[in-house]
Amino acid sequence: MHVSPGVGHRSSAVLIGFLGAGSYAQGHLLPNIPKRDDVVLKGVMTSTGTSSRSVAERFGFEFCTGDAADILENEEINTIFIATRHDTHADYTLRALKAGKNVFVEKPLCLASHELEEFGSFFKTSLEAGNSHPLLMVGYNRRFSPFAQMLKQEFGDGPMAMSYRINAGPIPPNSWIQDSEVGGGRIIGEVCHFIDFLTFLNGSNPVSVHACALPDPHHHNDSIQVLIAFQNGSVGTVAYLANGSKRFGKERIELSANGCTAVIDEFRNLAIYTNGRRKEKKLRGQDKGQKNEVELFIQAVREGTGPLIPIEDILCTSSTCFKIIQSIHSSQTMKA
Numbered sequence: 426m427h428v429s430p431g432v433g434h435r436s437s438a439v440l441i442g443f444l445g446a447g448s449y450a451q452g453h454l455l456p457n458i459p460k461r462d463d464v465v466l467k468g469v470m471t472s473t474g475t476s477s478r479s480v481a482e483r484f485g486f487e488f489c490t491g492d493a494a495d496i497l498e499n500e501e502i503n504t505i506f507i508a509t510r511h512d513t514h515a516d517y518t519l520r521a522l523k524a525g526k527n528v529f530v531e532k533p534l535c536l537a538s539h540e541l542e543e544f545g546s547f548f549k550t551s552l553e554a555g556n557s558h559p560l561l562m563v564g565y566n567r568r569f570s571p572f573a574q575m576l577k578q579e580f581g582d583g584p585m586a587m588s589y590r591i592n593a594g595p596i597p598p599n600s601w602i603q604d605s606e607v608g609g610g611r612i613i614g615e616v617c618h619f620i621d622f623l624t625f626l627n628g629s630n631p632v633s634v635h636a637c638a639l640p641d642p643h644h645h646n647d648s649i650q651v652l653i654a655f656q657n658g659s660v661g662t663v664a665y666l667a668n669g670s671k672r673f674g675k676e677r678i679e680l681s682a683n684g685c686t687a688v689i690d691e692f693r694n695l696a697i698y699t700n701g702r703r704k705e706k707k708l709r710g711q712d713k714g715q716k717n718e719v720e721l722f723i724q725a726v727r728e729g730t731g732p733l734i735p736i737e738d739i740l741c742t743s744s745t746c747f748k749i750i751q752s753i754h755s756s757q758t759m760k761a
Contacts, residue, residue: 437463437727438463438464438465438503439463439464439465439503439504439723439726439727440465440467440501440502440503440504441458441464441465441466441467441502441504441505441506442467442468442469442470442496442497442499442502442504442505442506442526443455443466443468443469443470443480443486443496443505443506443508444470444493444496444497444505444506444507444508444509444513444517445470445471445472445507445508445509445510445513446469446471446476446477446480446508447471447508449508449531450506450508450531451480451483451484453566453715454506454508454529454531454564454715454719455480455484457715457716457719457720458719458723459720459723463727464723465487466484466485466486466487467486467487467488467499467501467502468481468486468487468488468489468490468495468496468499468502469481469484469486469488469489469490469496470489470490470491470492470493470495470496471489471491472491473491477489477490477491493513493517497517497520497521497524497526498524502526503525503526503527503726504526504527504528504529504723504726505517505521505526505527505528505529506528506529506530507521507528507529507530507531508531510601510607510608511533511536511602511607511608511609511613511614512536512606512607512608512609514530514531514533514534514535514536515534515535515536515537515540515543515544517530518530518534518535518544518561519540519543519544519547521559522547522558522559522561523547525559526559527559527560527561527562527726528559528560528561528562529562529564529719529722530561530562530563530564531563531564532563532564532565532614532615532617532618533563533609533613533614533617533743533746534563534617534739534740534742534743535743536605536606536609536613538744538747541740541743541744541747544740545740548736548740560722560725560726560732560733561732561736561739562718562722562725562732562733562734563621563734563739563742564715564718565617565618565621565622565625565718565734565742566618566713566714566715566717566718567618567619567621567622567692567713567714568621568622568625568714568734569714569715569717569718569721569733570692570712570713570714570717571708571712571714571717572689572692572695572706572712573622573625573626573714575695575706576626576680576687576689576695576697577625577626579685579687579697579699580626580680580682580683580685580687581628582627582628582629582657583626583627583628583629583655583657583658583659583682584627584655584657584658584659584660584682585626585627585659585680585681585682586659586660586661586680586681586682587623587626587627587659587660587661587662587678587679587680587681588661588662588663588664588678588679589619589622589623589661589662589663589664589676589677589678590664590666590676590677590678591615591619591663591664591665591666591675591676592666592669592670592673592674592675592676593611593615593647593665593666593667593675594667594669594671594675595647595667595668596611596647596667598643598645602614603643603645610645610646610750611645611646611647611665611667612646612649612665612746612749612750613743613746613747613750615665616649616651616663616665616746616749617742617743617746619663619665620653620663620742620745620746621734621738621742622678623653623655623659623661623663624655624738624741624742625738626680627655627657627659627661628657629655629656629657629659630655630656630737630738630741630761631653631654631655631656631741631745631761632654632655632656632760632761633653633654633758633759633760633761634651634652634653634654634745634748634749634752634758634759634761635651635652635752635757635758635759636649636650636651636652636749636750636752636753637649637650637753637756638753639668646750646753647665647667647668648665648666648667648668649663649664649665649749649753650662650663650664651663651664651665651749651752653745653761674690674691675691676689676690676691676692677689677690677691684699685697685698685699685700686698686699691711692708692711692712692713692714693707693708693710693711693712694706694707694708695707718733721733741761744761745761748760748761
């Protein structure tokens with residue numbers, strides 16, 4: 426579905442409510458919110474009162490609660506971060522958007538196609554009414570990493586050939602992530618990251634996918650290979666593997682176009698081979714873009730600019746993940 430790029434509501438102050446503040450939020454989101462007079466941590470909600478109080482005291486929220494409505498319906502709050510379990514993301518995000526609040530939601534955006542249709546309808550209605558809508562940001566941080574920005578400058582848009590290998594490792598079959606009703610499984614919950622990254626690199630959305638999974642007694646599709654065709658002629662593969670060695674690296678991306686090749690290893694090392702030369706960049710520590718994405722989102726709220734990730738890309742990434750699952754079950758190529 427084609428939707429408007431949108432323009433957010435400019436805010437003199439960013440008044441933040443947090444839904445969910447587990448280890449990821451406390452490690453990668455909250456510490457990266459700029460400490461400024463016009464950025465205010467208003468309220469935080471977690472599953473228990475004890476953890477809410479602990480997070481509020483540690484990060485300086487004005488209040489804490491165990492009820493999401495205290496955040497979603499608070500008229501003083503204009504921006505909401507959502508880092509709860511996956512099955513709550515769609516409901517909380519839609520409620521916040523309809524209340525006119527900007528939203529940063531951790532991936533995935535939603536777990537079911539009917540939820541995705543609700544998002545499409547919301548933005549389509551805003552477009553047809555000629556209205557601006559609040560900002561929606563999904564935590565696809567890797568496109569905001571320094572190496573992603575360097576590749577974009579070096580290669581521009583497609584067509585290009587891309588491969589992304591993720592040595593994800595196993596998780597227990599009874600983990601909440603594997604529960605299709607709560608976590609959505611690893612394709613919806615994690616592979617979305619890598620679909621978004623390849624979309625960003627080549628500059629167009631997927632048009633078809635073909636996926637295969639290794640046999641799995643639990644039918645969780647933890648180890649898969651996906652072939653993706655993109656609108657501009659680019660092709661990409663995603664190898665998401667749970668059966669590899671823990672001693673091996675986790676993420677490696679290769680990109681080839683116009684006689685040039687680039688390789689990212691672990692978001693620590695970047696090598697670009699072009700014109701018979703090899704350029705290399707190494708970081709002191711891994712940088713997957715979390716700090717940059719949070720800072721840019723806060724800036725976009727303050728300045729009232731458009732979304733950092735086009736809404737069309739956000740919706741297409743979720744749709745593509747649903748199509749990957751359908752392709753595995755049907756052994757057919759699916760239109761994205």
